[in-house]
Amino acid sequence: MATLDKNYLSYSHRSYGMDHDRYEWSMLTDRKPINWPNGKKVALWVNVGLQFFPLNQKGIPFKVPGGMTKPYPDLRHYSLRDYGNRVGIYRFFKALDTYNITPTFAMNTRLAERLPYLVGKLTERGDEILCHGYDMDKLHYGGQDIAEENELVKRALDGLRKLTGQDIKGWISPAKNESKNTPDILATNGIEYFCDWANDEMPYDFNTKTGKLTAMPLSSELDDHFVILNNLHSAKDWFNQVEDAFHFLLNEANTEGGRILSLNIHPWVLGQPHRIHYLEKILEFLGNHPDVWPASSSNILSTWKSQQG
Amino acid sequence: MKEDPKYYDYWPYENRPKIEWPNGAKVAFWVAPNIEFYELNPPNNPFRTPWPQPNPALPGYTSRDWGNRVGHIRQMKLLDKYGIRGSISLSTALCDHHPEIIKLCKERDWEFFSHGIYNTRYTYGMTEAQEREMIQDSMETIYKHTGQKCAGYLAPALSHSENTLDLFAEVGSELFGDEGGIYSCDLFHDDQPTPINLRSGKRFVSIPYSLEMNDTIAYLVQKVTPRRYGQELKENFDRLYAEGEESGTIMCIPTHNYQVSNAHRIKAYEEALEYITGHPDVWVTTGKEIASYFLEHYYDKVITDITEKKAQYGNIG
Numbered sequence: 001m002a003t004l005d006k007n008y009l010s011y012s013h014r015s016y017g018m019d020h021d022r023y024e025w026s027m028l029t030d031r032k033p034i035n036w037p038n039g040k041k042v043a044l045w046v047n048v049g050l051q052f053f054p055l056n057q058k059g060i061p062f063k064v065p066g067g068m069t070k071p072y073p074d075l076r077h078y079s080l081r082d083y084g085n086r087v088g089i090y091r092f093f094k095a096l097d098t099y100n101i102t103p104t105f106a107m108n109t110r111l112a113e114r115l116p117y118l119v120g121k122l123t124e125r126g127d128e129i130l131c132h133g134y135d136m137d138k139l140h141y142g143g144q145d146i147a148e149e150n151e152l153v154k155r156a157l158d159g160l161r162k163l164t165g166q167d168i169k170g171w172i173s174p175a176k177n178e179s180k181n182t183p184d185i186l187a188t189n190g191i192e193y194f195c196d197w198a199n200d201e202m203p204y205d206f207n208t209k210t211g212k213l214t215a216m217p218l219s220s221e222l223d224d225h226f227v228i229l230n231n232l233h234s235a236k237d238w239f240n241q242v243e244d245a246f247h248f249l250l251n252e253a254n255t256e257g258g259r260i261l262s263l264n265i266h267p268w269v270l271g272q273p274h275r276i277h278y279l280e281k282i283l284e285f286l287g288n289h290p291d292v293w294p295a296s297s298s299n300i301l302s303t304w305k306s307q308q309g
Numbered sequence: 310m311k312e313d314p315k316y317y318d319y320w321p322y323e324n325r326p327k328i329e330w331p332n333g334a335k336v337a338f339w340v341a342p343n344i345e346f347y348e349l350n351p352p353n354n355p356f357r358t359p360w361p362q363p364n365p366a367l368p369g370y371t372s373r374d375w376g377n378r379v380g381h382i383r384q385m386k387l388l389d390k391y392g393i394r395g396s397i398s399l400s401t402a403l404c405d406h407h408p409e410i411i412k413l414c415k416e417r418d419w420e421f422f423s424h425g426i427y428n429t430r431y432t433y434g435m436t437e438a439q440e441r442e443m444i445q446d447s448m449e450t451i452y453k454h455t456g457q458k459c460a461g462y463l464a465p466a467l468s469h470s471e472n473t474l475d476l477f478a479e480v481g482s483e484l485f486g487d488e489g490g491i492y493s494c495d496l497f498h499d500d501q502p503t504p505i506n507l508r509s510g511k512r513f514v515s516i517p518y519s520l521e522m523n524d525t526i527a528y529l530v531q532k533v534t535p536r537r538y539g540q541e542l543k544e545n546f547d548r549l550y551a552e553g554e555e556s557g558t559i560m561c562i563p564t565h566n567y568q569v570s571n572a573h574r575i576k577a578y579e580e581a582l583e584y585i586t587g588h589p590d591v592w593v594t595t596g597k598e599i600a601s602y603f604l605e606h607y608y609d610k611v612i613t614d615i616t617e618k619k620a621q622y623g624n625i626g
Contacts, residue, residue: 002355004434009443011426013348014402018374020349027409028379061363142363176367196367199374217375220368221571231532241535245573252383252572261572 022183023197023206023215033257034202034307040293041253042246043300044286045262046103047172047195047218048092050118052111053081053136061141064175066225066266081268085115088271093121095280099287101294104128106172106195109159110135119163128296130170130195131160137174144179153185170297172196172218184209193301201260203304216301219262224269235275242282250291260300261286316474316496317503317515318615319625326610328501328557330602334592335553336546337599338585340393341494341518341563342384343463344410345400345428347373356433357468373428376567377403381410383570387579389417391586396596398424398463398494398563401447404454411454420595421455422494423447423477425465432468440470445480448489458485460597463494463518478511487512492600494518500549500558502603504612512608514600517559521545524568524578539577546585553590559599560585 013019036043055078057068066081068074096103105122107129112119122129133140134156140149161168169192173182176196186194187208195218197206206215220226222245227238242263249259270279286292295303330337350364360366388395397414399421404411414421425432426447432440448459462477474493481490493505496515503515520526522545527538542562549558562581569578586593 002434003436004354004439005352008352008354008430008435009426009439009446011402014405014426016408017406018349019346019406025407026378027382029382030409062361142365177362178365178367180365197371198367199371199378201375201379217371220372222573231528231534233532233534237534237536241573244535244576245571248572248575 021207023204026204028201029256031202032307034304036258036293036303038293041258041291042249042293043258043260043303044101044292044294045218045260045297045300046096046101046283046294047130047262047264047297048089048103048105049132049172049264049266050085050089050105050107050111051081051132051136051266051268052085052108052114053078054110057137059137060139061143062139064136064139066229067136084266084268084271085111085118088267088276089118091271091276092265092267092279093125095276095283098280099283101283101287102127102296102299104130104170104297106130106132106170107160108132108135108174109156109163112160112163123164123166128170128298129160129164129166129168130172130297131156131168131191132172133174134159135174139175140173140178140182142179144181146179146181146185149179149181150185153182153189157189157191169193170195170216176218176220183213187211187213193297195297203301214301214305216297217262218264220264222262223264225266228269228275235270235278238270239278239282243285246286253291311471313625314471316505317498318506318619320499320503320611320615320618322500325501325556326607326614327555328603328607330557330592332592333590335557335590336550337557337559337592337594338546339396339559339561339594339596339599340388340582341398341561341596342388342395343398343424343563343565344381344403344414345373345376345398345424345565346403346406348427348429351427351429354431354433357431357466359429372567376565376570377407377410380566380570382413383575384564384566385413385417387575387582391582393582393586393593394419394595396420396422396461398422399451400424400426400428400465401450402426404450408454415455420461420597421451421457421459422461422463422596423451423459424463426450428466431466432464432470432473435470437470437472437476440472441476441480444476445484448480448484452484458488460489460600461492461494461516462490467495469495474505474513475508478507478513479509482509482511491604492516492596494563494596500552501556502559502599502607502611504608504615512604514603514608516561516596516600518561518563518596519545520563522561523563524574525565528568528574535574535577538574539581542578542581543584546581546588550588550590561596
């Protein structure tokens with residue numbers, strides 16, 4: 001029988017706070033309450049993932065969730081994901097505009113390179129764009145060569161800035177996966193906030209070797225991909241879960257200060273004809289609710305920042 | 310390796326001596342919040358890999374951290390509202406990392422029991438001496454930070470050895486006499502308390518801690534919807550309440566702040582707590598109180614019943 005290393009019962013980080021030095025330990029209820037503009041209670045952050053899953057996926061160090069699963073060429077998954085960028089996203093635009101919801105788009109740079117029409121559409125709309133890495137198969141991961149990751153971040157950010165004309169400040173890694181260097185590299189490359197650490201419901205300060213980043217937690221729990229394709233719940237069940245979450249957050253906001261409802265959604269999931277109705281229904285409900293502030297992630301973040309210190 | 314851990318005898322769920330809980334309650338109801346610390350970069354264990362991704366494995370780590378930063382207070386408020394004292398299955402290193410949480414629970418007179426040091430340190434591969442040291446460390450840590458003499462055990466991440474229950478009971482007696490190490494939550498074979506056979510012969514009991522009602526099993530393994538989970542809690546209770554008329558049963562809801570306290574899940578949980586505690590014949594209690602009550606009032610009767618049935622029908626073959 002294999003035995004354990006003699007240090008298995010030594011605990012070098014067993015002391016106050018976290019077991020790393022990236023951020024301070026803090027409970028949400030111990031922080032200063034936040035007020036959203038115009039007395040609104042719940043900021044609605046609709047983050048739309050615009051993703052490119054390449055057919056020739058390498059899967060290093062793992063196959064990205066949502067990526068190819070069959071032997072090459074996995075046409076079923078490739079084309080079903082591409083559906084979102086051809087069809088689903090136009091259903092999303094209509095729904096967002098009908099109910100006056102301000103979205104934020106998290107885009108793979110490779111997708112922006114491939115689809116000038118879609119980039120034109122986004123820049124014409126003027127919504128905020130975050131960088132979602134180069135493509136869904138270019139993962140950032142523990143053990144990755146630092147020079148390779150530096151190049152990857154730079155390629156993703158330079159490319160997206162050039163193509164969109166926006167000074168991209170936000171970042172979401174593919175699969176929210178990182179190496180231990182990712183936050184440092186992002187800070188060096190002009191990123192101000194990133195959304196990979198889903199360990200809170202409000203922004204918080206994050207330490208890097210090269211300066212401060214703000215962590216802007218984007219919940220994975222109500223992600224349409226997670227709820228519908230991982231948990232195998234129906235779109236109607238997703239709707240119910242968002243509804244229940246909203247009522248809970250509103251109630252909490254009434255006594256503890258502003259809260260954020262973050263919805264990470266994908267046109268290849270909710271953009272399907274049999275699911276879009278439930279996205280429309282929740283956007284209609286939230287868009288008409290007097291206590292809801294639909295806002296971009298930057299706008300939510302700057303409001304939060306203005307009330308710190 | 311053994312075919313059967315030999316912890317308990319066969320004891321059919323009919324014609325058992327009647328258990329009556331305090332004040333004629335039919336169900337002893339307890340909630341066991343797991344308050345855990347998962348390490349970002351735990352050491353390797355040859356039998357189980359802590360995280361699916363190379364370090365840093367953000368999805369799992371951040372979700373658990375969310376439970377401590379955001380989720381804990383949400384569940385605690387709910388338990389306050391329905392007059393429930395939590396019985397905490399504690400990663401005892403959390404006393405060092407997050408003493409604020411320990412303080413809040415202590416103020417509420419919640420029970421603390423051992424769930425190891427970290428939920429990323431597994432029992433697999435430990436020598437008996439190492440496991441004894443780990444268990445002793447966890448019980449001493451609880452005593453040092455809360456003054457409580459740890460009565461119960463749930464092995465970290467449900468990782469066991471053949472010695473786990475024996476060691477827990479023995480270390481409990483060494484540290485705290487008859488008050489320490491009296492019950493285990495590690496076995497899922499019954500809806501009533503069961504005497505456990507240990508090498509020391511100590512009076513020790515298994516208290517039902519339902520894996521089926523465990524929020525993490527429901528949400529991550531069964532992948533049920535929150536509303537469905539709430540319904541299952543009510544249906545589980547209904548049956549145990551009805552059967553508790555014949556002989557007292559136990560219902561446990563084992564929870565995790567990173568699961569049940571999510572904004573989209575907590576409403577369904579609240580509805581179930583409201584429903585359960587709204588019934589008249591429910592003893593809302595803690596794991597230790599159930600174990601102590603059973604040991605005092607029923608342990609001997611049950612041992613006699615089991616012994617008689619073994620004599621009449623034969624032991625497990």
